[in-house]
Amino acid sequence: xxxxxxxxxxxxxxxxxxxxxxxxxxxxxxxxxxxxxxxxxxxxxxxxxxxxxxxxxxxxxxxxxxxxxxxxxxxxxxxxxxxxxxxxxxxxxxxxxxxxxxxxxxxxxxxxxx
Amino acid sequence: xxxxxxxxxxxxxxxxxxxxxxxxxxxxxxxxxxxxxxxxxxxxxxxxxxxxxxxxxxxxxxxxxxxxxxxxxxxxxxxxxxxxxxxxxxxxxxxxxxxxxxxxxxxxxxxxxxxx
Numbered sequence: 001x002x003x004x005x006x007x008x009x010x011x012x013x014x015x016x017x018x019x020x021x022x023x024x025x026x027x028x029x030x031x032x033x034x035x036x037x038x039x040x041x042x043x044x045x046x047x048x049x050x051x052x053x054x055x056x057x058x059x060x061x062x063x064x065x066x067x068x069x070x071x072x073x074x075x076x077x078x079x080x081x082x083x084x085x086x087x088x089x090x091x092x093x094x095x096x097x098x099x100x101x102x103x104x105x106x107x108x109x110x111x112x113x114x
Numbered sequence: 115x116x117x118x119x120x121x122x123x124x125x126x127x128x129x130x131x132x133x134x135x136x137x138x139x140x141x142x143x144x145x146x147x148x149x150x151x152x153x154x155x156x157x158x159x160x161x162x163x164x165x166x167x168x169x170x171x172x173x174x175x176x177x178x179x180x181x182x183x184x185x186x187x188x189x190x191x192x193x194x195x196x197x198x199x200x201x202x203x204x205x206x207x208x209x210x211x212x213x214x215x216x217x218x219x220x221x222x223x224x225x226x227x228x229x230x
Contacts, residue, residue, distance in 0.1 A: 034218065043118075043204050043221035044157070089156055091219070101170065102219065104156040 002027040004092050004105035012111045017080055021108045023073040023090035031094035035064055035075045038087045038107070047075070047088075077110075085112045117141050120205050120222035128230050129195060135225045137188040137205030146188040147219070148180060149204040157204055163188060195229045202226050 004025045013019050025033070032051045036044035048057050050066040050073060057064050061084075063076045077084055090105040118139045127133050137146065145164045149157035162170035163182040171180075177199075179191040188205055205222040 036221075041202065041224070041226065043120075043206075043223045044219075045221070046218055049218060087154075101159065101162065106156050109154070 002092070002094075002103045004090055004103050006088075006090050006105035006108050008108060009106070010109040010111070012113060013080055015080060015082055015112050015114050019077050019080060019110065021075045021077075021088050021090075021110070023075070023092075023105055025071050025073075025090070025092040025103070025105075027071075027092040027094045027103055029094050030068060030071075030092070033064075033066060033073050033093075034091045034102075035062070035073075036089045036091060038089060040086070044089055080110075080112045082112050082114060085110060118205055118207055118220050118222035120203075120225050122225060123223065124226045124228075126228045126230065127192065127195065129197070131195075132191070132193045134192065135190040135203055135205075135227070137190075137222055138186055139207040139220070140186055141207065141220065142185075143207035143209055143220070144185060145208045146182060147206040147208075148188070148190050149206065149221075151202045151204055151224070161190075192227075195227075197229050200227055200229045 007022045034049045035047045037047050038044040047062050048059050048064040052068050061078045066073045087107040087109050089107040091102045093102040121136045147162050148160040150160050151157040159172050160174045161180045166182045177194045181189040202224045204224045206219045208219050
């Protein structure tokens with residue numbers, strides 16, 4: 001069964017600090033992995049996409065890593081801002097039979113305090 | 115701003131009402147999705163349309179009826195809903211899968227549904 005596990009479930013940090021969110025998956029065969037940011041009551045917005053051959057990808061203060069051998073990804077946020085407070089969802093695509101349908105993690109709720 | 119537009123943003127309906135949620139995209143995507151999201155939970159897939167044909171129905175109750183009139187529009191018709199159906203309904207679109215790196219989901223802002 002395809003599964004995506006995220007940790008921690010929630011995280012509280014002070015403004016300006018760094019943090020790292022984790023994502024482990026069992027989706028096979030693997031196609032790609034995306035990190036989405038979702039503000040409360042709004043639709044998710046894509047931050048990064050990682051394919052099998054990519055180890056690191058940055059988008060401003062967000063840096064995602066992927067280890068396809070251990071089936072792990074991380075999202076590192078540098079110099080956090082109050083606007084980073086949101087849910088961060090790891091979404092993995094792949095699976096047998098050529099099905100595209102992505103598998104969602106349960107998300108990490110990040111709160112940035114001033 | 116999202117390129118997937120959902121209307122209405124908020125909807126309150128009684129259990130005997132008939133209403134519809136609408137979704138529109140002009141990115142030329144040929145796959146469109148409906149997701150249901152409860153508070154503090156990830157989105158749950160409901161339906162997938164690929165090239166205007168229903169390809170996936172995740173065992174959704176018949177009180178939810180999807181419709182894809184053309185490649186840019188996706189509707190969700192609602193009838194005889196229950197209070198537990200109250201949630202954020204998200205529409206998404208993507209190119210059908212062509213290989214690694216494609217098929218990114220673009221989400222709308224969602225329609226917040228409250229069933230009284």
